[in-house]
Amino acid sequence: MSGVPGVPFFLSVTILIISSSFLPEHAGAVNTDPSEAKALKAMKSSLIDPMMNLVTWNNGDPCTSSWTGIFCTSILNDGYLHIQEVQLLRLNLSGTLVPDLGLLSHLNILDIMWNNISGSIPKEIGNMTSLKLLLLSGNQLSGSLPDEIGLLTNLNRLQIDQNQITGPIPTSFANLNYIVHLHMNNNSISGQLPPELSRLPRLLHLLVDNNNLSGYLPPEYSGMPNLKILQLDNNNFDGATIPASYGNMTTLLKLSLRNCSLHGTIPDLSGIPHLTYLDLSWNQLKGTIPSNKLSINLTTIDLSSNFLNGSIPSSFTGFPSLQRLSLRNNLLNGLVPLVWKNMTFSGNESLILDFQNNSLSNISDTLNPPSNVSILIYGNPTCENVNQPNLIQFCQPQNITPASGSTTSSNLNCFPCPTDLSYEYNPLSPIPCLCAVPLGVGLRLKSPSISDFRPYIDAFEINLASLLNLYRYQLYFERFIWEKGPRLTMNMKLFPSNSSLFNVSEVLRLQRTFTGWEITLSDTFGPYELLNFTLGSYANVIPMATKPRLSTGSFVGILLGSVAGALIVSAVATALIMRRRSRHRMLLQKRSRSSTRIKVADVKDFTLEEMAVATNNFSKSAELGHGGYGKVYKGILADGTLVAVKRAHAGSLQGSVEFFTEIELLSRLHHRNLVSLVGYCDEDDEQLLVYEFMPNGTLRDHLSASSLGPLNFSMRLRIAMETARAILYLHTEADPPIIHRDIKASNILLDSKFVAKVADFGLSRLAPVPDIEGIVPGHVSTVVKGTPGYLDPEYFLTRKLTDKSDVYSLGVVFLELITGMRPISHGKNIVREMSNVYRSSETFSMVDSSMGSYPSECIQGFVSLAIRCCHEETDARPAMPEVTRELEKLWNMMPEIDTTFLVTKETDTGNTAKHSYSSTKQHVSSDTSRSDISSSIPPVVPR
Structure with missing residues (x-):
């Protein structure tokens, strides 16, 4: 990613951060109105936030501390900032709405759509008289609609669809003089449609389909001056008829009354000049189809599943934009009309004519519609003895669904x-x-x-x-x-x-x-x-x-001043960095010229000749892999010990730095889930690190599509737990603590029993240490290094490395274990993809099928933990002790049953063999090694 031309990237990010961080003190106001701040705090206390999306709501003032989803203004010039918008779209929130919301008297938008909020809508919402958009769709709200919503006279859009709301529509809604969109569909609203709604002067869309409404259809609705969509499908107006006055709704575009238990006849609708969509299907309408000419704008006519008789009107041949005409399941007779004869088709335009299950007895022998037209006449007398090849194709029973x-x-x-x-x-x-x-x-x-x-x-x-x-x-x-x-x-x-x-x-x-x-x-x-x-x-x-x-003028002025300041800071910082790099390069060159080899206690110092013998002179056949540091070879020491030898690229500055870092750290780290350093070699400009050999390679090897031995869920969970314990040790028990900085699946190695061990400490940094006053800084400021896809977003942005940066990377590894995917593949980011499916409750669609069966509650807990580890905000991520505890809790939920799984294992001679490995899942405390346990589980969730 590049920044502004001619400006270093870190300066571009600095400018971005400064330009997006201005607080409203510049505009004169200093804090949020206390009553409104109280309302938000009460709202926060009543919400459940498993994804920690509202973690910023724990800090400071709602407006001046940039609370997630909160927009403020200083419109009153009363010395306070006022909450203008609450935007919490699809944040996986649950809990309830509190009456304190009524204190947000200056709110324009309340958007909590697509969450899991339950309980009733508080009547105090009627105190938010400035409200223009009330958006509550896609939750689990229940109870009845409060009359007080009718007090929101500035309301433009009310969306409460897809909830569990019961009771009647309050007649007070007739006072919503500015309402344009009234969407109440997909609830359990009952009772009579209020005729009083006909007084709404600006209403365009009335959507109340999929409810339990009853009674009659108010004829007064024909007088709405701007109504374009009237959608009442799937209610129970048993015995009601379609008012004749509906034929005079001159602004109507769509009339949809499907499955409403309507009786009577179809009124003359020729007085609706712009009608484009008419659906009266699945009712009990009788009589003939009116022959009056309907709007030529119609794209859809659905009169199916009624008791209509008579013939199909000849006027049905005059709709140039018609896409679908369905008259199936009626009592119609006479001729099958050539509806398409006045139509022209181009591209992907099509027409579906569904006349199935009627009494049509006459069809032209020369029927030859264009390929764009689909005719369905199965279930009519005309198909009983048909033998013309050109007609048989139309007499097959079928359903044609809308094309996606x-x-x-x-x-x-x-x-x-x-x-x-x-x-x-x-x-x-x-x-x-x-x-x-x-x-x-x-x-x-x-x-x-x-x-x-x-x-x-x-x-x-x-x-x-x-x-x-x-x-x-x-x-x-x-x-x-x-x-x-x-x-x-x-x-x-x-x-x-x-x-x-x-x-x-x-x-x-x-x-x-x-x-x-x-x-x-x-x-x-x-x-x-x-x-x-x-x-x-x-x-x-x-x-x-x-x-x-802020106002545009204020923002531009502050931005220009900030950019100027950032340029000065950048110039000084660049000079210091260049000077430091030059000095560091000189020291490294001096070290490489020295004939004195380094000495590290308790770590064997090998000669280059010993390493050449061990690796068959670094032959191609001994290569195990390679990375940014260099190549890794399999070696056999003089005493027969198998080792892995990492050889730095010749003359690599990065290799020199990582070489000394890794020796320094690994020489004093001892944990069963960390790879052990056997020795090193620093001779003749060659730098080699010698590790214990891990015969089952990297975790990434076993998650790839070409893996010879896929891991089952139990093994994956255990590997996650062992990796977490290693990172916990680095963060809390190493002296001083260490931030790994490059946790990834290819740096997690597996021994002969598939015990996980974390490797590669070349990028690691010591954690912050207390200053002279005993205060520990929250981060280490450092150049960004690591692997794309695993990088902590805040570290990438701010260059502030924390122990939570390791938590983020570990969370990505967890997602790899769950899905088998790589962190970034074909432009798709695993964190983003999994977060999306998790919010939409489609988690199991992403689970790696190669792991076999698993307990659903364990996988759900594992996914939830991984998503929290990968939260964009540092403070919202769990610390390593919590991560480890949760994994151990999930492990102890696993069934304790003897099982057998098949793994692929490399023999000491380098050949590949398959072994059946049997074990018993046991309870193991957090300080007991599981190195002898690799368990599988019986089928629980079939895949």
């Missing part, structure tokens, strides 16, 4: 993208093979007025790109899926314009556009909801938009 789709990437012959960030190719970019970091967006169209999205993809892209102020090639669709409703869910990526990265302001602008519901899609696509806005790699270097906003 995905977009495949371009097959450009490009070099792989860098792996330090989530780079990937934008197949639509005008610059071929441009690697860029995208933003992820998930949207759901809640009530589209179409049945087939494919012909409208271009129109949707143009519409959305224009609203986002992006070029169309910046918008890349990955997939779209029709869901029950029907609703359309889509996943897309937003790419920077002909560059690798979005700048800070652009990311925040796009995030704000989505979370502030500032997008108004074309009527064709109806209302939408935001499912996710994924920052990906930007989360590491771009602050979440949670800080109080």
Whole structure:
């Protein structure tokens, strides 16, 4: 990742940090209004936050300490900051909503969508009279809707869909004069639809489908001046009829009354000039289909599963945009009409005509529809004795579901993208093979007025790109899926314009556009909801938009001053760094010229000749692997001891530093789960480290697709526990404590009994030591080193190394054990991918199938721990003692049963053999070695 041209990367990050950290003292206000701060603290106390997403809510003032999801303003100039927005979309929160929320009297947006909040909606919410967006969808809220919501006269959008709300719709909702979107679908709301809602002057969308509503359909709704969507599907208006007045709803685009137990006849709907979607299916409607000419804009007509009789009106041949006409399961007779005769098709446009299970008895022998038209006439008399080949194909029973789709990437012959960030190719970019970091967006169209999205993809892209102020090639669709409703869910990526990265302001602008519901899609696509806005790699270097906003003038002035200061700091820091590096290089050169070899107590000093003999003169056949430091060889010492010999690249500055670091540390570290240093060689510009030999290689070897001996879940959990104990020892028992800084699967080795041992201390650093006053600093400031995919985001951003940096890397290893995936693969980051599936409760879809069976509660606990270890914020991660305790708790939950598993093991002669290894799972205390235990488990969760 590069910074501003001509400016070092660390300076670019410094500028970024400074420019995103301004507190509102600059605007005159100093603290949050005490009553509003109290409300948020009460809210925090009633919420359960397993992912530690609200850890910042434990610190300082809500506005001046940048609490997650909190936006503030100083609009009143009363010396206080006021909470303007609470944005907590999809943070895996549970718990309840507290009455204290009513103290947030200046709040404009309350968004807690897609969490697990339960309990009732507090009536005190009616005190938030400034509220414009009340977004509670996708939780587990229950109880009835409080009348006090009707006091929110500034409310523009009320979304309480997909909860468990019961009771009636309060008539007080008729006072919501500014309401535009009223979404209450997918609950258990009962009672009569209030006729009083007809007084709502601005209402566009009334979605109350999938509830328990009863009574009659209020004819007064025909008088709503702006209503475009009336969606009442799957309620029980038993015996009710469709009011004739609904034929006069001149602004209506979509009328959906599916499965509502409606009786009577279909009224004349020809007076709805812009109607595009009509669904009256699964009712008990009788009589004939009105012959009056319906709107030519119709894309969908569904009158199936009623008791309609008579013939199909000839007017049904005049819909140029029709995608689906379903009349199946009725009593219709007469001729099968040539509905498509006045239509033209291009590209992926299509038409489905479903006339199955009627009494149609007449079909033309010359029936020959274009390939874009699908006709279904099974279950009609005309199919009983059909023998014409061109007609038989239409007489087969079938269901045609709405088409979903995905977009495949371009097959450009490009070099792989860098792996330090989530780079990937934008197949639509005008610059071929441009690697860029995208933003992820998930949207759901809640009530589209179409049945087939494919012909409208271009129109949707143009519409959305224009609203986002992006070029169309910046918008890349990955997939779209029709869901029950029907609703359309889509996943897309937003790419920077002909560059690798979005700048800070652009990311925040796009995030704000989505979370502030500032997008108004074309009527064709109806209302939408935001499912996710994924920052990906930007989360590491771009602050979440949670800080109080300043005026543009103030921000620019402060930013320029900060940049100037940062330039001065950078110049001084650069000079010091260069001077230090020059001095360090001179010392190393002097050391390499010296004929004096280093001496370390208790570690054998080998000669170069001994090492050459042990490795058959460093032959190719003895190579075990290689890395950034150099190559590793298998060796046999004079006494027959098997060893692993790590040989540094010739003249490697990095090798010299790592060489002395590793000897210094390993010579005084002794733990059963750390690889032992047997000796070293420092002779004739050669630097070699000699370790105990680990016959089963690295953990990474056993997680790869080509692994000869996949590890079962019990083995993986034990390896995780042993690795954690080694890191715990480094952090708490080593004297002084050590931060490993390069924990990864390839640095975890497995001995002959598959006992895990942590290796490679070349990048390790001593942990902070107390100063003269006995205070221990919280971090070590150091140049960023490590392996992409395992790097702690805060360490990468700030260069502040802490013991929690090791916790992050260890969490990535845990995710590798669970999934078998690499940390970064094909542009996908394992932490981001697993966090997404964990939040959506689809954890088991990512579990590595090669591990066989496992107890579901153990895997869930293991995943939860791994996700917490990989939290972006340092303070939200558990410390190593807690990590170790949780792993031991999971281990003790495992069944205590004799089992046998098959492993692949290298023999002392280098040949590969398979061995059956039997063991008993036992309870082992935290200070007892498990080196003789490698257990499997019986089938618990079939895979």
